[in-house]
Amino acid sequence: xxxxxxxxxxxxxxxxxxxxxxxxxxxxxxxxxxxxxxxxxxxxxxxxxxxxxxxxxxxxxxxxxxxxxxxxxxxxxxxxxxxxxxxxxxxxxxxxxxxxxxxxxxxxxxxxxxxxxxxxxxxxxxxxxxxxxxxxxxxxxxxxxxxxxxxxxxxxxxxxxxxxxxxxxxxxxxxxxxxxxxxxxxxxxxxxxxxxxxxxxxxxxxxxxxxxxxxxxxxxxxxxxxxxxxxxxxxxxxxxxxxxxxxxxxxxxxxxxxxxxxxxxxxxxxxxxxxxxxxxxxxxxxxxxxxxxxxxxxxxxxxxxxxxxxxxxxxxxxxxxxxxxxxxxxxxxxxxxxxxxxxxxxxxxxxxxxxxxxxxxxxxxxxxxxxxxxxxxxxxxxxxxxxxxxxxxxxxxxxxxxxx
Amino acid sequence: xxxxxxxxxxxxxxxxxxxxxxxxxxxxxxxxxxxxxxxxxxxxxxxxxxxxxxxxxxxxxxxxxxxxxxxxxxxxxxxxxxxxxxxxxxxxxxxxxxxxxxxxxxxxxxxxxxxxxxxxxxxxxxxxxxxxxxxxxxxxxxxxxxxxxxxxxxxxxxxxxxxxxxxxxxxxxxxxxxxxxxxxxxxxxxxxxxxxxxxxxxxxxxxxxxxxxxxxxxxxxxxxxxxxxxxxxxxxxxxxxxxxxxxxxxxxxxxxxxxxxxxxxxxxxxxxxxxxxxxxxxxxxxxxxxxxxxxxxxxxxxxxxxxxxxxxxxxxxxxxxxxxxxxxxxxxxxxxxxxxxxxxxxxxxxxxxxxxxxxxxxxxxxxxxxxxxxxxxxxxxxxxxxxxxxxxxxxxxxxxxxxxxxxxxxxxxxxxxxxxxxxxxxxxxxxxxxxxxxxxxxxxxxx
Numbered sequence: 044x045x046x047x048x049x050x051x052x053x054x055x056x057x058x059x060x061x062x063x064x065x066x067x068x069x070x071x072x073x074x075x076x077x078x079x080x081x082x083x084x085x086x087x088x089x090x091x092x093x094x095x096x097x098x099x100x101x102x103x104x105x106x107x108x109x110x111x112x113x114x115x116x117x118x119x120x121x122x123x124x125x126x127x128x129x130x131x132x133x134x135x136x137x138x139x140x141x142x143x144x145x146x147x148x149x150x151x152x153x154x155x156x157x158x159x160x161x162x163x164x165x166x167x168x169x170x171x172x173x174x175x176x177x178x179x180x181x182x183x184x185x186x187x188x189x190x191x192x193x194x195x196x197x198x199x200x201x202x203x204x205x206x207x208x209x210x211x212x213x214x215x216x217x218x219x220x221x222x223x224x225x226x227x228x229x230x231x232x233x234x235x236x237x238x239x240x241x242x243x244x245x246x247x248x249x250x251x252x253x254x255x256x257x258x259x260x261x262x263x264x265x266x267x268x269x270x271x272x273x274x275x276x277x278x279x280x281x282x283x284x285x286x287x288x289x290x291x292x293x294x295x296x297x298x299x300x301x302x303x304x305x306x307x308x309x310x311x312x313x314x315x316x317x318x319x320x321x322x323x324x325x326x327x328x329x330x331x332x333x334x335x336x337x338x339x340x341x342x343x344x345x346x347x348x349x350x351x352x353x354x355x356x357x358x359x360x361x362x363x364x365x366x367x368x369x370x371x372x373x374x375x376x377x378x379x380x381x382x383x384x385x386x387x388x389x390x391x392x393x394x395x396x397x398x399x400x401x402x403x404x405x406x407x408x409x410x411x412x413x414x415x416x417x418x419x420x421x422x423x424x425x426x427x428x429x430x431x432x433x434x435x436x437x438x439x440x441x442x443x444x445x446x447x
Numbered sequence: 448x449x450x451x452x453x454x455x456x457x458x459x460x461x462x463x464x465x466x467x468x469x470x471x472x473x474x475x476x477x478x479x480x481x482x483x484x485x486x487x488x489x490x491x492x493x494x495x496x497x498x499x500x501x502x503x504x505x506x507x508x509x510x511x512x513x514x515x516x517x518x519x520x521x522x523x524x525x526x527x528x529x530x531x532x533x534x535x536x537x538x539x540x541x542x543x544x545x546x547x548x549x550x551x552x553x554x555x556x557x558x559x560x561x562x563x564x565x566x567x568x569x570x571x572x573x574x575x576x577x578x579x580x581x582x583x584x585x586x587x588x589x590x591x592x593x594x595x596x597x598x599x600x601x602x603x604x605x606x607x608x609x610x611x612x613x614x615x616x617x618x619x620x621x622x623x624x625x626x627x628x629x630x631x632x633x634x635x636x637x638x639x640x641x642x643x644x645x646x647x648x649x650x651x652x653x654x655x656x657x658x659x660x661x662x663x664x665x666x667x668x669x670x671x672x673x674x675x676x677x678x679x680x681x682x683x684x685x686x687x688x689x690x691x692x693x694x695x696x697x698x699x700x701x702x703x704x705x706x707x708x709x710x711x712x713x714x715x716x717x718x719x720x721x722x723x724x725x726x727x728x729x730x731x732x733x734x735x736x737x738x739x740x741x742x743x744x745x746x747x748x749x750x751x752x753x754x755x756x757x758x759x760x761x762x763x764x765x766x767x768x769x770x771x772x773x774x775x776x777x778x779x780x781x782x783x784x785x786x787x788x789x790x791x792x793x794x795x796x797x798x799x800x801x802x803x804x805x806x807x808x809x810x811x812x813x814x815x816x817x818x819x820x821x822x823x824x825x826x827x828x829x830x831x832x833x834x835x836x837x838x839x840x841x842x843x844x845x846x847x848x849x850x851x852x853x854x855x856x857x858x859x860x861x862x863x864x865x866x867x868x869x870x871x872x873x874x875x876x877x878x879x880x881x882x883x884x885x886x887x888x889x890x891x892x893x894x
Contacts, residue, residue, distance in 0.1 A: 091629050099711040113633070113862055202711050204702065204859025210533040270856070276703055277858045428633070429712045429861050 081119050087111050091428075095124050099202050099432045102442030106419070106431075113427045120419060125446035133406040138164055138238060138373045141403065145393075146232040148410060149444040152191040154184045154223075155386035157236040159393040159408070162317060162382035164238045167375045167397055175363040176240035177319045182356040183226060183235065185349040186253075189260075190219040191387035192342045192349075193267075195439050199339055200271055202436040203280055211267045215260075222252035238373065240366025253357075260350050268343055281336035285422040285434035288333055295421070296414045299389025301438060304341045305333035311385035323355050335437035342387075342439075372401045388412055388439055410444040506598035510587045518734040522549035524844075525734075525851050532855040556727035564627065564720050571625035576721065576728035578618030583732040585611045586739045591666045593752045593835030604665040605657065608743065609650050612698060615736070616642035619707060622729070623717040634716025637862065638707040641697055644866055645704075648873035649694035655687045655884035656680055656747050669751030676755035681748040686880045688748045690873050692846075695740035697865070700733060701850055703857035706865060741846035742839070749842050752835030786814040 084090065091108045094100035103124035109117040129148060133141045141164075145156040158180065165172060193216045197209030220230050225248040227235035235242050271277045287297060292305040302309055310327040312320040328344035330337040375397045383392040389411030398404035415438045422438075423431045458466065494501050526548055530537025538545035563569060589604040591597040601607055616638055623635020659680065660668045672679050681688050697704040708716035718729045745751060791810025794801050801809070826833045860868070 089629060091633075098714060200858060204705075204709060204711055205857065206529070207533050207855050210535060214534050274856075274858065276860050279864065280858065280861055427862055429709065429859070432711055 078119065081107075081109065081117055084109070088116060093431075099436070101198065101436070101440060104416075104435075104440070104442055104445070108423075108428070108431065110428060113429075115423050115426055115428060115431055118420060118423055118431075120416070122416075123446055125442050127447070129447050130406050130408055133160075133408075134403055137401045138375075138403065139371075141406065142236060142238075143232075143234045145408065146234055147443055148408065148447060149386065149388065149391070149412065149441045150231060151194055151441050152187050152387045153232050154180075154187040154235065155384055155391050157233070158184060158384045159382055159386075159391045160395075160406075161236045161238055162384060163380045163393040163395045164373075164375070166380035166382060167378060167395060168238070168373065170239050170367060170369075172239055172367060173364045174319065174361050175244075176365045176367075178356050178360050179241050179245060179365060180236060181318055181320065181323070182353055182360075183223060183233075183241075185352045185356070186219050186223060187233075188387045189346050189349050189353075190216045190223075192346045193219075195342055195387075196267065196271070196339065198439075199281075199335075199433070199436045200277065202432045203277060205271070205274075205277065208267065208270050211270060215263055215267065218252070218256055222249050222256065225249040225252060237366055239369050240364070242366070244365045245360075253353075257350070257353065257357075261347070264343070264346055264350075271339075278336060280430075280433065281339060281437070282332075282334060284335040284430055285418075285426070285437055286332070286334045287418065287422070291418075291421065292333070295418055297389070297418070298411050298414070299385065299387070300341050300345060301338055301389065301415055301418075303327065303329045304337040306331040311383055311390055315383065317382070317384065322359070323352050325352050325355075335433060338437045338439075345387075374399060374401050386411060388441065388444070389415065408447065410447065412440040412442075412444040413447075416440045416445055503599060507588065510598050511584060514584050514587060514731070514735050517738045518731050519549040519553065520844075521734040521737055521847055521851075522552060524847060525854065528848065528851045529855045532852070553727070556724050556730075559723040559726075561723035561725060566627040567720065568625035568627070571621050572720075573725075575618050575622035575625060576725040576732075578621060579615060580618075580728045580732045582611055582614035582618055583735045583739065585614075587735070589665055590739070590742050591669050591746060591751055592742075592839050593832035596832050596836060597666060600664055600666040602662065602664045605653060605663040605668075605747075608665075609646070612649075612739075613642065613646055615698075615732075619717050622721070626717065626720040628720050630713040630715070630719045631717050633713045634707045634709075634719070637713075638700070638717060640862075641700075641704070641706050641865065644869035645694045645697035645873075648690050648869060648877045649698055651874070651877035651881060652687045652690035652694060653747055654877075654881045655684045658881070658884050658888055659683060665746055665751075669746055669753065672750040673753050675757070676750065679748065679750040679753075684748060684880070684884070686876060687884075688744070690877050690880065691747065692740075692744055692849075694869075694873060695744065696850070696853070697869070699736040699740050699850070701737060702854040703860050704865060705859065706862055709859055711859075737847055737850050738843060741850065742843040744846050745839060745842035750838075751842075752839040754834060754838050783814060786817070787811045790814055790817075 082090075088109055088111050091110050092105070093108055094105035095103040100106070105121040105124065107119040107121065108115050109119075127147075129144055132144045136144055141160050142157050145160045146153045148156045164170075193212040197212035200208035223233060223235075224230040225246065227233040227242070229235075287295075287301065287305050289305055289307060291297075292302050292307060297305070298309070306329055308327045308329045311317070312325075313327055325348045328341055328348065330341050377397055377399045379394070379396045381392065381394045383390050385391075390409075391411060392409035394405075394407040394409070395403050396405040416435075418438055419435060422434050426434065455463070523546065527537045527545070538548035541547040541551050563572065586608055588598040589601060589607055591600065619638040619642075620635045623631040623633075623638070626632070656668065657663055660671050662668065668680075693704075700707050706716075708718060713719075718726055721729065787807060787810040789810070790813040791806040794809050795803060795806035823833075827837065
């Protein structure tokens with residue numbers, strides 16, 4: 044297999060039409076047939092550059108939209124503005140250091156990134172984790188899920204033009220972040236999970252904040268949701284917007300809440316249980332519509348279930364150590380391990396190959412945001428310009444995870 | 448020659464400037480005095496012969512000046528009210544309770560660089576903010592604020608209001624087209640489509656009021672609603688009010704109908720490429736427009752400057768200062784000192800932390816507040832136009848608050864929903880309103 048040659052811009056077949064020169068400045072040099080087709084404009088069509096500096100691209104996504112009036116006919120996403128080479132960094136760090144390297148991937152829910160890495164390493168090492176540590180992991184991760192979904196609610200409303208819900212949901216998220224900061228020592232990138240346990244037991248400040256929050260969490264959630272659920276404008280815009288049917292969902296590897304909003308009750312916590320989830324009592328909510336409103340409502344249902352799980356964790360929390368006793372330098376025997384956790388955005392998978400040294404030979408991270416972002420190409424064309432951003436917000440991608 | 452050069456070289460720069468400027472100014476000043484002396488008499492004669500022109504010039508100037516505090520007040524309201532609804536504190540650093548924040552915003556846009564991007568159509572790009580701003584404040588001319596306090600009470604005031612309101616969109620189109628930016632262009636085209644769609648129900652919704660009043664003069668419409676709040680047009684034209692207010696939101700480009708500057712979609716619409724005071728003009732115009740729509744709602748449907756009920760305690764404050772004689776001088780000289788000391792006493796006695804000087808300062812401020820309050824109260828009870836202005840402003844700012852609250856609570860509607868709502872619901876409803884009003888009026892007139 045020969046390496047593809049890199050076409051130059053001087054090639055007249057691939058040259059840029061002069062009248063559009065401005066927009067092409069940052070387009071990658073290698074042009075495919077698809078790109079050539081995209082940049083050949085028909086009458087009445089116009090290219091509109093959206094991002095990486097646009098008020099509502101979450102992070103640094105850049106999408107070049109081909110619009111006909113207000114209607115989007117085609118689009119070309121340009122990724123990679125946030126690429127940091129995390130997988131490569133992981134291969135040059137020892138197993139303990141990997142945890143802090145994967146933290147900033149999906150920075151909204153970083154405990155799940157850690158969990159994915161830690162779970163695969165534990166499989167590699169065939170390690171038994173203390174039960175108290177597992178419960179603390181579930182407890183803190185579900186809190187993180189609630190925080191992530193609250194942020195989703197605000198973002199989605201903001202992209203539809205409502206400015207208040209994001210500040211209401213930020214109040215909740217901030218409280219959770221504060222209590223997780225009391226537990227882990229950091230406010231966004233927690234670096235809390237360890238191979239074989241967690242870093243530090245539950246402390247007083249965390250528990251008092253958590254108790255305080257749990258006493259009013261349900262009511263606060265309902266109050267925040269009433270801003271949107273009873274808003275005619277919001278419901279009318281979100282209903283029927285960006286519908287993903289079951290077949291498309293399977294074909295495009297959709298997971299997590301986006302999949303369950305299309306009516307498929309697939310939740311890794313029940314389908315391929317890990318940690319202590321089999322001991323906990325919670326439902327897997329599904330919705331059949333598959334539109335943006337269903338995706339939003341489903342996440343709110345999940346927040347309720349998460350609150351149930353947190354409640355059970357607090358009641359069933361066993362005593363004991365919070366971390367297994369391990370050497371400083373881990374040298375797992377050569378082999379490979381795969382782990383998947385149910386992150387707030389879907390299936391977050393980690394695949395690790397060990398060659399017997401203290402560093403992973405290969406670390407592959409499979410992020411749900413990237414797969415969900417692919418749906419843009421299916422869902423956006425045919426919609427109006429105001430809806431493109433709403434559809435993207437409803438899929439809930441985090442560019443840190445997409446660009447890795 | 449050499450002597451002059453040497454002398455000139457010894458002078459410092461400011462002295463050189465003065466040496467040249469002073470004689471020039473003297474000569475120019477003399478010429479100006481001469482010209483004024485020659486011209487003033489005919490000018491005064493001309494003005495005396497045309498009092499209407501004088502009145503109009505003064506009123507127009509006042510109107511332009513009055514837009515500045517209006518915009519500042521609405522910006523401040525928006526900052527503080529939306530902050531409270533968002534669980535935030537809002538600005539609280541500049542001035543007491545952050546009251547000077549909008550002034551600082553105004554100074555900020557003045558101080559910013561006035562940037563003209565490459566590729567824009569410079570003349571149109573420059574004129575566009577002025578066009579938008581002028582179109583908005585010209586609507587101020589016909590708003591009756593109080594009995595006698597109206598710049599120009601046309602007999603076609605309402606028609607003038609809609610005509611001038613329609614000019615707004617021309618400026619937006621100019622800005623969007625001249626900006627050489629696709630977001631601006633989209634914003635401008637949205638503005639044009641939206642304005643055309645919503646002008647129609649906006650205009651048709653007040654036809655019911657015109658039928659009831661039999662005139663298009665805003666002053667007469669207000670006068671016909673005199674009496675208690677039961678005489679207001681809102682009870683006779685509830686549908687008209689709803690249509691007028693919704694279409695007014697679209698006319699003022701406010702959430703949830705602010706298609707033209709939807710920042711989540713088209714960044715800032717027509718204003719994307721503007722900076723500095725040109726951008727400031729657009730937003731000045733927007734906030735003034737909010738007030739204009741609110742004031743028109745109050746005028747057309749809520750009785751304008753009419754009080755909702757008669758003041759139940761008639762007070763006769765006819766006080767002849769001459770009857771006091773020398774006592775007046777005594778009171779005027781002694782009252783400030785006595786009042787300051789008396790008001791300072793509790794603070795001076797009450798807290799050991801407050802020094803004598805601080806206590807006196809507090810007393811002085813309190814005394815001034817009391818005097819101003821007393822003066823306002825006296826003016827309120829004595830002059831019709833003060834009462835009228837009070838009620839007019841109270842009603843207008845009530846609707847401004849509604850605008851602000853809607854901005855905080857509603858998401859934005861989609862473009863096609865916006866258009867569909869105008870043509871499928873507002874237009875038929877306004878036609879129905881005209882029809883029903885006309886039938887009711889003719890039946891009542893024939894009976």
